[in-house]
Amino acid sequence: MDPRANTLNRRLRSMGGRIMRRYHLLPGGMPDGLGDDADLQDEALYGDVIVYFADTMDSLYQMRGWYGPLKALHEAVGVTVVCMDSRVAATLRDEMDMPVVTVALDATLDGLIARSATKLILYVNYNPMNTAPLRSRSVVHVSLLHGDSDKGVSVSNQVKAYDFSFVAGQAAIDRFTAYTGLFDADSRCLPVGRPALDTDRFEDTAALEADRAAADGRHTVLYAPTWEGGQASVAYSSLVTHAPVLVRSLQAAGLRVIYRPHPLTGVRLPEYGAADAEVRELLAHGGHLVSSGRSLQRDFAAADLLICDVSAVANDWLAGGRPMVITSVAHPGAQDAGTELLRRVPRLRSQDSPTAGSLALREIEQDPTREDRDRLREYYLGDTTPGASLERFLTACRDLMALRDRQWERIRRAEQPGGAGAEAR
Numbered sequence: 001m002d003p004r005a006n007t008l009n010r011r012l013r014s015m016g017g018r019i020m021r022r023y024h025l026l027p028g029g030m031p032d033g034l035g036d037d038a039d040l041q042d043e044a045l046y047g048d049v050i051v052y053f054a055d056t057m058d059s060l061y062q063m064r065g066w067y068g069p070l071k072a073l074h075e076a077v078g079v080t081v082v083c084m085d086s087r088v089a090a091t092l093r094d095e096m097d098m099p100v101v102t103v104a105l106d107a108t109l110d111g112l113i114a115r116s117a118t119k120l121i122l123y124v125n126y127n128p129m130n131t132a133p134l135r136s137r138s139v140v141h142v143s144l145l146h147g148d149s150d151k152g153v154s155v156s157n158q159v160k161a162y163d164f165s166f167v168a169g170q171a172a173i174d175r176f177t178a179y180t181g182l183f184d185a186d187s188r189c190l191p192v193g194r195p196a197l198d199t200d201r202f203e204d205t206a207a208l209e210a211d212r213a214a215a216d217g218r219h220t221v222l223y224a225p226t227w228e229g230g231q232a233s234v235a236y237s238s239l240v241t242h243a244p245v246l247v248r249s250l251q252a253a254g255l256r257v258i259y260r261p262h263p264l265t266g267v268r269l270p271e272y273g274a275a276d277a278e279v280r281e282l283l284a285h286g287g288h289l290v291s292s293g294r295s296l297q298r299d300f301a302a303a304d305l306l307i308c309d310v311s312a313v314a315n316d317w318l319a320g321g322r323p324m325v326i327t328s329v330a331h332p333g334a335q336d337a338g339t340e341l342l343r344r345v346p347r348l349r350s351q352d353s354p355t356a357g358s359l360a361l362r363e364i365e366q367d368p369t370r371e372d373r374d375r376l377r378e379y380y381l382g383d384t385t386p387g388a389s390l391e392r393f394l395t396a397c398r399d400l401m402a403l404r405d406r407q408w409e410r411i412r413r414a415e416q417p418g419g420a421g422a423e424a425r
Contacts, residue, residue, distance in 0.1 A: 047078020068199025147312020
C-alpha cells in the first residue's frame with residue numbers, strides 16, 4: 001500500500017477515535033480516555049496513596065463500597081484517585097472529597113508516579129488495564145477487591161499480580177490456600193475485616209422508623225441477587241431461575257419484600273433484564289420496595305432475613321447476626337469457591353422456590369443456624385467491634401508504606417554506582 005495512504009488511514013482512525021470518545025460513542029465497558037494528560041506533564045499527585053480505577057460508570061459500585069474507608073485514609077495520609085474515564089472522574093469528584101485525575105496515556109502515569117511521593121497503589125478490581133501502574137517498582141501494589149465472597153473471582157489467579165491482598169478474615173486466606181495454587185496466602189494476604197461496615201453504619205433514626213412503618217407489622221425479607229456474571233463459571237444469579245416464583249411465595253406468606261437488584265443486572269444477557277422487570281412489577285403494590293438510591297446498610301437495617309446468591313452481600317450480612325438463606329447455583333457451568341458459610345446456612349434450590357415463604361418464616365422465627373453463624377462471624381470478618389476493622393485497614397496501609405520505604409531505599413542503593421547491584425554484576 002502507498003505509504004501516504006497508510007498515513008492517511010492512521011490519521012483517520014485517530015480522528016475517529018477522538019470523535020467517538022468525545023461524544024461518548026464507545027462500546028459499553030470501554031473508558032473514554034479523555035485524560036487530563038496535557039495539564040499533568042509537570043505535576044505531582046497529592047498524598048502517599050493512589051487508588052487506581054480504570055473502569056467505566058457501569059462498575060462504579062465497586063469504588064462506592066470503599067468510599068468510607070478511603071475518606072479515612074485520605075485524612076490520614078492523602079489519597080488521589082486515578083481514572084481512565086472522564087465521566088467516572090466527574091462523578092467521583094461529586095461524591096468523594098479527594099483529588100481525582102483522569103490519565104489516558106501510560107507515559108503520563110509513569111511520569112506522575114516518578115514525580116510523586118506515592119508509596120501505595122490500591123485496586124478495587126482485577127481490570128486488565130491495571131497493568132499500567134503495576135509496572136512501577138517504587139510502590140507497593142495492593143488488591144482490595146470490592147467484597148469478600150465465595151465467588152470464583154475471590155480466588156482468581158490474577159491476585160498474584162499484586163504484592164499483597166487485603167482480605168476480610170481467615171476464611172479468605174483459607175479460600176486462597178484451597179483454591180489458588182502456587183500462592184502463599186499466609187504471607188501475602190492481610191486480614192483487615194470489612195472497614196466499610198464501620199464507616200457506613202446506618203444510624204438514621206427517622207429513616208429506620210419510616211422503614212418499620214412501611215412494614216406495617218410484617219417481617220421483612222431483603223432479596224439481593226447478584227448479576228449474571230461475565231462468563232458461565234461465575235453465573236451465580238438466581239434472578240432468572242428463582243426470582244419470580246420466590247417473590248410470589250414470600251408475598252403469599254405475608255412477608256414484606258425489599259428487592260435490591262445488582263447494578264449490572266441485565267447488562268450482558270437480556271433475560272436477566274426481563275426477570276428484573278417482572279420482579280419489579282410483582283412488588284409494585286402492597287408496601288414492598290425496590291431499593292434504589294438506598295445504601296446497603298440501610299437495607300440491612302430494615303430486614304429480618306436476607307435471601308441472596310453466592311456474593312459478598314452474604315458475608316457482610318454476617319456482622320448483624322440475623323438469619324440468611326443463600327440460593328443454590330442453578331447454572332451448570334458455575335463454580336464457587338465454597339467455604340464454611342455455604343455449608344452452614346440454608347440453601348434454596350430453584351425447584352424449591354415455591355417454598356421460599358415458609359422457609360423464610362421458619363428462619364426468622366426459629367433461627368436454627370444462629371450458633372453456627374455466630375461462630376463464623378469472626379472467621380470471616382475478624383473483630384467486628386465498631387471501629388476495629390477500620391483501624392486494621394489504616395494500620396495495614398501505614399505498615400506497607402513503611403515496608404515500601406525500606407525496600408525502595410534498598411533498591412536505590414543497589415542501583416547506585418558501586419552499590420550491591422554493581423558488585424553482583
